[in-house]
């Protein structure tokens with residue numbers, strides 16, 4: 164059975180993690196990893212990257228709770244593209260949406276089915 | 278603030294509550310999902326104002342259409358589909374941004390996602406093997422490292438082509454399943470996987486450079 168080379172194996176990382184490899188490819192991938200430190204590290208780093216990405220929202224939600232800190236950083240915040248304030252709607256917009264939701268209820272009431 | 282109250286109730290409860298006009302549940306969904314929706318809208322639109330309006334219009338559409346929701350998908354997938362469609366329409370109106378369809382082409386270059394120069398070339402048995410193993414990464418422990426690493430991640434995401442950014446944001450930042458992402462974006466499973474793979478490979482590359490530079494500076 165043909166072995167995967169490292170450059171072939173790394174291109175299959177996502178398919179492997181998505182469970183999209185057939186049984187043969189999967190077992191070839193796994194036996195390559197068992198014998199190859201470079202690809203094993205590579206896979207671990209991809210998993211670490213996924214973990215770090217998943218932490219972006221968790222940490223942000225935490226920060227949003229610490230309102231004082233979040234407010235001090237101003238509109239751009241300390242984290243560039245994902246500022247703590249950048250993930251909320253302006254207060255007036257949020258209020259308008261809540262109002263629209265309330266009004267939907269009132270306008271829907273007369274049309275209660277028989 | 279103080280509005281991030283964890284997981285929303287199950288879908289059946291959510292749908293009934295919204296139809297019955299339960300403002301608490303609506304406010305909870307609004308606060309829980311808006312951050313992710315804003316991030317996603319930003320991957321289609323160049324300004325924060327446009328993204329906010331798209332998110333607002335999405336919620337208005339949700340309010341207006343909840344009675345007609347068919348439950349063929351989860352509520353969240355349904356909301357995200359409205360968001361994507363609203364964002365695409367808005368994007369088409371804003372001439373300076375690249376339309377989704379043409380952005381798509383440049384988004385999927387041919388060839389390997391991982392830099393081919395990392396591997397040996399030749400005809401012997403070692404061909405295709407690592408020239409140099411990827412360096413070990415430190416276990417992120419300290420707060421300082423975490424904050425810096427996050428910064429780098431955000432930059433890496435921002436630098437991705439739009440479709441890759443959308444897919445990796447939905448999957449790895451927001452935690453949608455691959456099935457949900459295919460449904461939201463109306464793409465095939467194979468297509469989703471290719472976009473996700475390229476995006477992850479790029480972000481890993483950025484983090485590798487970052488950890489390498491960090492270890493040299495110690």
Ligand SMILES: [Zn+2]
Nearest residue numbers: 169199201202
């Ligand atoms: Zn290998």
